[in-house]
Each structure stands twice: as structure tokens, then as C-alpha cells.
Amino acid sequence: MNKKVYLISFLLIALAAGIMTVKIMYGGQSMHTNISQYLWRVEVVMNIAGKGERAKVRMTLPKDNGHQTLYNEHFDNDEMVFYVRERPLTGNRVGFWRSELLEGSKSVRVSFSAQLVKTSYLIPADLRIDKNPKTKFPPEMHIWLDPSTFIQSNAREVKKHLKAVAGNERNMLKAMHKIFDFVRGEVKYRSERGSKDASETLKKLEADCGGQARLFSALSRALGVPSRIVGGLVLASGVKTISHVWVENYIGGTWIPFDVVNNHFAVTPSDYLELYRGDYPLFKHVGLSKFEYFFVIGRERIPPIDNPWSLYILPIHFQNFIKTLLLIPLGALVVALFRCVIGVPTFGTFTPILLALAFQEISLGFGIACLVGIITLGWAFRALLDSLKILVIPRLSLIITLVVILVLVLVVVFYHLGEQKVLFITFFPMVIMTWMIERYSVIQIEDGMRAAIQTSIGTALVALAAYALMSVHILRVFLFAFPELLLVIMALLLLLGRYTGIRLLELWRFKELLRMGQQKKS
Amino acid sequence: MIQFPLRPLRYFQNPFRVFKQFGFLGINRRNACYTLARNARQLYPLVDDKLQTKKILDAHQIPSPELYFTIKHNFELKYLRELGFLKDFVVKPARGAEGRGILVITDKTESGWKKASGEVISLEDIEYHVSNILAGLYALGGVNDAAFIEYRVRSHAVFEPLAWHGVPDIRLVLYRGVPVMSMLRLPTRESGGRANLHQGAVGAGVDMREGRTLGGVHHDRLIERHPDSGALIAGLEIPFWNDILEIAAKAYEVFGLGYLGIDFVIDHILGPLILELNARPGLSIQLANRAGLLKRLRAVDQVGHAEQLSSQERLSFAQNF
Incomplete structure (x- = not known):
């Protein structure tokens, strides 16, 4: 029996290795995961409502530049008139949506893919700042040198501070460092409305990215360096409503980026997407009673294009689902290991896996706190139902309803506290929690509180271990690139299935045997 | 003198080696090599469902507690009123595991029925208990279940000093038809009159030749005296020992499970009765007997085809353990 199992396990591993080799040799796939290049998918959603009059919305759209390349731009205009205009001075691409008579709600969507590269710039160490920038730069550059409404580079305060910070420094690199460090060091970050x-x-x-960028820009202009605000998004998978601004200064014939808030000096990181140049808002609208927007962002490593059987060819939202799916066997392996080799008691086989997946969605500490809270309340409620002598099926239904109510309360309370991640709690496996409450109660009644708590701790422990393994990024990437690794997991599970040795916790449970052995000796 | 809390290193034993020398059977090996290998899956329902077990036992004239009536549906709950005619009885789920969901009624009083623990409950309480059983609360896997009411066994007088408000039972493990190990399970105050070790009952190892008890185990700790009465556990002679072995051998032939636990009780009037069968008997029996199962199982395997021996030969083989 064991020989057969070893043979099958070996064959499974060999098969997985074979498929991987073929994919690497002929399928254009690589063992190295090139983290610096990503293909991002961004969707901008604008939900608007009209007042029954002329309405107009505008948004600046991204353009190709040395740092970003855009693909697959798509507009979903919801029957509004749509057109794009290029602005000659700034080079911005502005999309307009208008309606002569807008009543009711509309949802406008812009989506595109962007490939971003990190770009670093070098400021020559001997470059000096011009004494007379107005004469050196052509007239179209003057808008970036003159003071503007919010960038008061001619204000007395600004000039006084510049004097104090940069003194008579005329070396470009040193002067830039001085004002960069001044804004970064002196101005505290504080997020604000406007x-x-x-x-x-x-x-x-004290200011947010906008205020800090304007100050840096004002100091630069006062110094005689053309400077402009740049706006865009810092991309991260998920849903967000916050955009970002930073500064570009015209130095030695190129626009060089500076982000004081996130400490990027002459660097555009690989997750910065530029949407517009100049001190403008990203959106503008007239004639609306409601305007809401958010960004939905997903990230993909650039797929090996010549392999049609790779999972990378699937649509991105579906890829995320597959990634979660691939974590389940990983969790199952951990559960099998803990139960068969260590002997940790758990509520069922799948509960720890589903808990680990839930912890992946919301943060770990928060997940555990929610779990403990909900289970405790549920158990108290269950005890109450017991005294009323409610039949099993209605009782389970009552508990699941209570769990739903508790989750609703949690979501609303935490939403008002400004905690966004709690919105993911809807993914929390409620059926599993109900089942856990029921199992907990039955074990508590039948075998005592001790056994119930032991099993709970065991379940949480195994869930934590599964969570830890699922969080290893390289594993997730590899499983997605080489799903044949599941065969290796199967081989390991087969081997575990024939593990007939003693479980570690059995050593503890039957520890009296050790004492007996000693008595015999003496 | 200062007691040094840690023992010197030379006393350290490799626990895996000690367990191996002892012949300890772990749960993984029990599952992989014995229950999965020796017990055909389709035979499980015969022992998992106590009503089926009872039917088969009755068909082969193997003694078990008398079945009064069964309740399979909620509308049948009204039959529970008939309980008014009974002074004592036991309510059990047909598919309950590890002694779960068993309600023992010892007496009828004016305010209701008296449980084994002394608590008095009403008819409504019993109805609630039965409907929980029907909904599968105590069943393996939570499937719908049936409840049945049966004769309450009263313990043989021999066990008086060792059993607290309950009936001790005798667990016999048979491998390929050979009784390999046995344990007397004694209820305690803590176990509430139930004879399940994980609920706090005491397990006492039993010498296979004469049916005489050896030392005990309580919550996986070796003990010599009963925790409630303080009576010495070792040295008790189980009555009807040879009958018990013979009934067990017969039950093996009827059920055909290669690795089987059989639970007996000894009624003060009716003598040994089979209470239930178990296709996955537990491992604490090894602590109770201070002996590993693996050694004995291997000895049986060495005989070759133990199944083909006559029941007499198997029993005499068992007496060597």
C-alpha cells in the first residue's frame, strides 16, 4: 500500500516538474518574477445626478509619456455627449461629458490599462540656476515661472523663507535639496478637505500633498526655476477615492519630478500615474446635484503573451478569483498537517481554511477581534435560545440571523469611525461562523468549557498558520504562474494520508507512558 | 533542601522511542492500518445506527437491553406521554457518537422524572431533548436522526463501590475476531453517571485471562483509587467474564468488522448485555491496561488468518494476553 502511495506521489511531482519545465522552455514563462513591471487596470467611476438643467463634467485623461504607456482606453458615457479636447498650453487631454437637460442619475466610466516604469533623473552637479530666467526661457514657459493664484511665489513670506533656506545658493542640485528638505522637514502632513x-x-x-506641492513649487519659482503641479493617482489594488499631486521642475531641459510628501526626489515611482499638469482639479462639474467618484484599481504582472493556456489570459477580475481559489489547497495542506501530524483539534476541516481566507480579506487582528466578539455573543444568544427550548433548525436560522445583524452593526459603526476595511467583512463566512457557534455550544455542553475553548484555540491556531502560509507572496505568484504545483500539494497530501506515526499532541496526552517507563527502570 | 525543578539531562528519554517500545497505537495508525483497512465502509451503518445494531443482535439472539419504542418523526413526540407508565428508562439517539445525547431516567416523582444526576425534569424537557435528537444535534455529521427508548440497565452489585450513580460498562476491542484488550469504564461524579472517559469516567484495565481489573486511568492520568469513593480499582473480578468473551466472539461473526469495539453492561438480573458496537474504538484503553495495543495486534497478525479460526480457538488465543 505504502509503495503505491510513494509511487503515485513521485509521479505527481514528476508530472508537475515536467509541465513546469515545458512551460519555461517553450511557453515563454520565467521562474523570475519581474516585480518592477506591472500592467495596471484602472477604472474611474463617476456617479452623477442632474438638477434638470444643463450639466457638464470634465476630467483630465492620462497620456503616454516616458514613464507611462496606456492601452485599451474605454469610455462608458451613459448616453451623455462626450468629446475630448487637447489643451495647447499644458498639453492636458480633457474629456467632457455634457447634457443639455440632465435629470436623474448617470454613471460615467472611464477605464484603461497602464504600464508604468520607475524613472529616475539625474541633476548635473555643476548646473547653476539662471540669474534671469525670464529672458532665458521662451514666453510659453513663463506661466510656470510667474506667481499664480495658489502658488504665490512673489509673496514676501515666501521670499523671506527662501532667503533663510537657500541663502545665495545658485547650484541647482544643492538648492533643490535645500528647499525639498525644508518643505519635507518643516511642513507636517495632514489630510484635509481642499x-x-x-x-x-x-x-x-501643516498641509496635505496639495499644499506641500504648492509651497515647493512657489519656492522653486521664486528661485527662478520653472515649476508646475502634476496630478494623478498612486496606484494600489483596491478601491480608492484619493488622488495625489506632486511637482515637476524644468531643469536642464527636462521636467524632473519631486514628491515632497512621499519623499521622491527626482524619481517617479512605478506606481505613479500622471493624469494632468498644472494646478487644476482632476474633475470639474456644473449643473449637478450630486457628483461622486471613485477609482477601481487592479494590478497584473505582464503576462507571457505567447502562452494561450496560461491563467494570465483571463480577465483581471476573474484572475483575482482564481488566485483566491488557488489558496484553498494551500490551506487544506496546513489543516492536514496540523491535524494528522500535530493533532490540533479544530471545528471541522474547512473552517480554518475559510477563516484564513477571511483574514486575508480584512486585517488579521481585526478579523480575530470580530470573530471572538461574534462567537461570544452568538454563544450567549444560543444559551438563551436553549432555555426557551427552540428546535434545532429554527435555532440555527436564528443564530445566522443574529450573525447577520451583528455584521451589519459592525459595518455601520466602523464605517462611521472611518474604518473602510470593515466593508470587506461581508465576505466573512457567515455560515461558518454560525456553524462554529453551534459546534462551540454543543461541545461546551457535552464536554465542558475547557474542551470548547481548546477546540476554538486549535481552530484559530490552524487558521493563523494557514493565513501565514497564504500570505507568502512568492507562493501566490508561483501558484498562479504554475498551477501544476497543485499536483505537488496533492502528492504531499497523499503522503500525509499514509503517515501512521504518533501525533505530537498524543505524546502529551499519553505522557503517563513516559512516567511508567521510568518506574519500570527504577 | 532546594528541589531542583528540572531533572538532569541523563534522565531524558526520547518520547518517540518510549512509545514505540511500549507498542503504543496512535490515532493515525489506527485509522490507516486498522479501521480503514479492516472495516468495510458499507458495514459502518450497522454499528453507527444503534437501532440497526439492535435489530441484528435480536435476530441472532445476542442479548441487549430491551427496546421499548422508537420515535422517528416529530409528530410521534406525542407517544412520549406513554412514558407515564414507565418508572425508569433511557432515551438515546440512534446515531449518537461518544455517548452524546443519552438521557437516563432513574425514577418517577410527583413533579416529573429524576435524571441519573438527581435533577428532576418535566415531560416538556424530555420532548425538547427528543426533538433535538430528531433534528440531528447529536448525530454524526448532523444528519436527521431517530430516538429510541429502552430498558434501563441496573448495575450488578459487584460494581457498587466503584460506580457513582451509573452503570459501568465493559469495552472489549476485537481484532480479526480475537478479543485483544478490555477496559472497565466506571462512571464518576464528574462524568454525571456516564461511562465515557473524555467526560471524566474512570477506565480500568482488565486482565484478559481472568477478567480481573488492573489499575485505572482518569483524564489520561494513571490512578489506583476511584476519585469519588476512594476504593481500590485493581483486583475486581468481572462476573460472567467467559460469557462476555463468548458473546463478543459471536457478535464479531455477525457483524464482520475486523477492528471492533464492543460495549457490554452487566444487568443485575439479565447478566451481560451488548450496549453498542463501535467501529473506531478509542486509544485510552492502552493507558488503562498499561499496555500497548500494537504488540497484541501484531501478535494476532502473526497467526495468519485469525478470521478462519473457530471462535473457541480465538478465545483461547485471547487468554494469552
């Missing part, structure tokens, strides 16, 4: 202008930032020494 950014401050440069003078206000200087006065309060």
Missing part, C-alpha cells in the same frame, strides 16, 4: 495655497501652508506648517 488643499491650502502656498502662503497658507507656510503660515500653518
Whole structure:
């Protein structure tokens, strides 16, 4: 029997290795995961409602540049008139949606893929700042040198501070470092509604990215360096409503980026997507009673294009689902290991896996806190139902309803506390929680509180271990690139299935045997 | 003198080696090599469902507690009123595991029925208990279940000093028809009159030749005296020992499970009765007997085809353990 199992396990592993080799040799797949290049999928959703009059919405759209390449731009205009205009001065591409008479709600969507590369710039160490920038730069450059409404580069305060910070420094690199460090060091970050202008930032020494960028820009202009605000998104998988701004200064014939808030000096990181240039808002609208927007962002490593059987060819939202699916066998392996080799008691086989998946969705500490809270309340409720002598099926239904109510309360309370991640709790496996409450109660009644708590701790422990393994990024990437690794998991599970040795916790449970052995000896 | 809390290193034993020398059977090996290998899957329902077990036992005239009536549907709950005619009885789920869901009624009082623990409950409480059983609360896998009411066994007088408000039972493990190990399970105050070790009952190892008890085990700790009465556990002679072995051998032939646990009780009037059968008997029996199962199982395997021996030969083989 064991020989057969070893043979099958060996064959499974060999098969997986074979498929992997073929894919690497002939399928264009690589063992190296090139993390620096990503293909991002961004969807901008604008939900608007009209007041029954002329309505107009505008948004600046991304363009190709040395740092970003865009693909598959798609507009879903919801029957509004749509057109795109290029702005000659800034080069911005602006999309307009308008309606002569807008009543009711509309949902406008813009989606595109972007490939981003990290770009670093070098400022020559001997470059000097021009004494007379107005004469050196052509007239179309002057808008980036003159003070503007929010970038008051001619204000007395700004000039005074520049004097204090940069003194008579005319070396470009040193001067840039000085004002960069000044803004970074002196101005505290604070997120706010509507950014401050440069003078206000200087006065309060507290601002968000907008205020800090304006101050940096004002100081640069006062120094005689053409400077402009750049707006865009810092991409991260998920849903967000926050956009970002930073600064570009025209140095030695190129626009060089500076982000004071996130400490990027002459660097555009690989997750910065530029949407517009100049001190403008990303969106503008007139004639609306409601305007809401958010960004949905997903990330993909660039697929090996010549392999049609790879999982990478699937649509991105579906890829995320597959990734979660691939984690289940990984969790099952952990459960099998803990139960058969160590002997940890758990509520069923799948509960720890599903808990681990839930912990992946929300954060770990928060997940455990929710779990403990809900199970405790559920158990108290279950005890109450017991005294009322409610039949089993209605009782389970009552408990699941209670769990749903508890989850609703949690979501609403935490939403008002500004905790966004709690919205993921809807993915929390409620059926599993109900089942856990029921099992907990039965074990508590039949075998005592001790056994119930032991089993709970065992379940949480195994879930944590599964969570830890599922969080190993390289494993997830490899499982997705080489799903044949599941065969290896199967081989390991087969071997575990023939493990006939003693479970570690049996050593503890039957520890009296050791004492007996000693008595015999003496 | 200062007691040094840690023992010197030379006393350290490799626990895996000690367990191996002892012939300890772990749960993994029990499952992989004995229950899965020796017990055909389709035979499980015969022992998992106590009503089926009873039917088969009755058909072969193997003694078991008398079945009064069964309740399979909620509308049949009204039959419970008939209980008014009974002074004592036991309510059991047909598919309950590890002694779960068993309700023992010892007496009828004016306010209701008295449980083994002394608590008095009403007819409504019993109805609730039965409907929980029907809904599968105590069943393996939570499937719908049936409840049955049967004769309450009263313990043989021999066990008086060792059993607290309950009936001790005798667990016999048979491998390929050979009784390999046995244990007397004694209820305690903690186990509430039930004879399940994990609920706090005491297990006492039994010498296979004479049916005499050896030392005991309580919550996986070796003990010599009963935790409630303080009576010495070792040295008790189980009555009808040879009958018990013979009934067990017969039951093996009827059920055909290669690795089988049989639970007996000894009624003060009716003598040995089979209470239930178990296709996955537990492992604490080894602590109770201070002996590993693996050694004995291997000895049986060495005989070759133990199944083909006559029941007499198998029993005499068992007496060598």
C-alpha cells in the first residue's frame, strides 16, 4: 500500500516538474518574477445626478509619456455627449461629458490599462540656476515661472523663507535639496478637505500633498526655476477615492519630478500615474446635484503573451478569483498537517481554511477581534435560545440571523469611525461562523468549557498558520504562474494520508507512558 | 533542601522511542492500518445506527437491553406521554457518537422524572431533548436522526463501590475476531453517571485471562483509587467474564468488522448485555491496561488468518494476553 502511495506521489511531482519545465522552455514563462513591471487596470467611476438643467463634467485623461504607456482606453458615457479636447498650453487631454437637460442619475466610466516604469533623473552637479530666467526661457514657459493664484511665489513670506533656506545658493542640485528638505522637514502632513495655497501652508506648517506641492513649487519659482503641479493617482489594488499631486521642475531641459510628501526626489515611482499638469482639479462639474467618484484599481504582472493556456489570459477580475481559489489547497495542506501530524483539534476541516481566507480579506487582528466578539455573543444568544427550548433548525436560522445583524452593526459603526476595511467583512463566512457557534455550544455542553475553548484555540491556531502560509507572496505568484504545483500539494497530501506515526499532541496526552517507563527502570 | 525543578539531562528519554517500545497505537495508525483497512465502509451503518445494531443482535439472539419504542418523526413526540407508565428508562439517539445525547431516567416523582444526576425534569424537557435528537444535534455529521427508548440497565452489585450513580460498562476491542484488550469504564461524579472517559469516567484495565481489573486511568492520568469513593480499582473480578468473551466472539461473526469495539453492561438480573458496537474504538484503553495495543495486534497478525479460526480457538488465543 505504502509503495503505491510513494509511487503515485513521485509521479505527481514528476508530472508537475515536467509541465513546469515545458512551460519555461517553450511557453515563454520565467521562474523570475519581474516585480518592477506591472500592467495596471484602472477604472474611474463617476456617479452623477442632474438638477434638470444643463450639466457638464470634465476630467483630465492620462497620456503616454516616458514613464507611462496606456492601452485599451474605454469610455462608458451613459448616453451623455462626450468629446475630448487637447489643451495647447499644458498639453492636458480633457474629456467632457455634457447634457443639455440632465435629470436623474448617470454613471460615467472611464477605464484603461497602464504600464508604468520607475524613472529616475539625474541633476548635473555643476548646473547653476539662471540669474534671469525670464529672458532665458521662451514666453510659453513663463506661466510656470510667474506667481499664480495658489502658488504665490512673489509673496514676501515666501521670499523671506527662501532667503533663510537657500541663502545665495545658485547650484541647482544643492538648492533643490535645500528647499525639498525644508518643505519635507518643516511642513507636517495632514489630510484635509481642499488643499491650502502656498502662503497658507507656510503660515500653518501643516498641509496635505496639495499644499506641500504648492509651497515647493512657489519656492522653486521664486528661485527662478520653472515649476508646475502634476496630478494623478498612486496606484494600489483596491478601491480608492484619493488622488495625489506632486511637482515637476524644468531643469536642464527636462521636467524632473519631486514628491515632497512621499519623499521622491527626482524619481517617479512605478506606481505613479500622471493624469494632468498644472494646478487644476482632476474633475470639474456644473449643473449637478450630486457628483461622486471613485477609482477601481487592479494590478497584473505582464503576462507571457505567447502562452494561450496560461491563467494570465483571463480577465483581471476573474484572475483575482482564481488566485483566491488557488489558496484553498494551500490551506487544506496546513489543516492536514496540523491535524494528522500535530493533532490540533479544530471545528471541522474547512473552517480554518475559510477563516484564513477571511483574514486575508480584512486585517488579521481585526478579523480575530470580530470573530471572538461574534462567537461570544452568538454563544450567549444560543444559551438563551436553549432555555426557551427552540428546535434545532429554527435555532440555527436564528443564530445566522443574529450573525447577520451583528455584521451589519459592525459595518455601520466602523464605517462611521472611518474604518473602510470593515466593508470587506461581508465576505466573512457567515455560515461558518454560525456553524462554529453551534459546534462551540454543543461541545461546551457535552464536554465542558475547557474542551470548547481548546477546540476554538486549535481552530484559530490552524487558521493563523494557514493565513501565514497564504500570505507568502512568492507562493501566490508561483501558484498562479504554475498551477501544476497543485499536483505537488496533492502528492504531499497523499503522503500525509499514509503517515501512521504518533501525533505530537498524543505524546502529551499519553505522557503517563513516559512516567511508567521510568518506574519500570527504577 | 532546594528541589531542583528540572531533572538532569541523563534522565531524558526520547518520547518517540518510549512509545514505540511500549507498542503504543496512535490515532493515525489506527485509522490507516486498522479501521480503514479492516472495516468495510458499507458495514459502518450497522454499528453507527444503534437501532440497526439492535435489530441484528435480536435476530441472532445476542442479548441487549430491551427496546421499548422508537420515535422517528416529530409528530410521534406525542407517544412520549406513554412514558407515564414507565418508572425508569433511557432515551438515546440512534446515531449518537461518544455517548452524546443519552438521557437516563432513574425514577418517577410527583413533579416529573429524576435524571441519573438527581435533577428532576418535566415531560416538556424530555420532548425538547427528543426533538433535538430528531433534528440531528447529536448525530454524526448532523444528519436527521431517530430516538429510541429502552430498558434501563441496573448495575450488578459487584460494581457498587466503584460506580457513582451509573452503570459501568465493559469495552472489549476485537481484532480479526480475537478479543485483544478490555477496559472497565466506571462512571464518576464528574462524568454525571456516564461511562465515557473524555467526560471524566474512570477506565480500568482488565486482565484478559481472568477478567480481573488492573489499575485505572482518569483524564489520561494513571490512578489506583476511584476519585469519588476512594476504593481500590485493581483486583475486581468481572462476573460472567467467559460469557462476555463468548458473546463478543459471536457478535464479531455477525457483524464482520475486523477492528471492533464492543460495549457490554452487566444487568443485575439479565447478566451481560451488548450496549453498542463501535467501529473506531478509542486509544485510552492502552493507558488503562498499561499496555500497548500494537504488540497484541501484531501478535494476532502473526497467526495468519485469525478470521478462519473457530471462535473457541480465538478465545483461547485471547487468554494469552
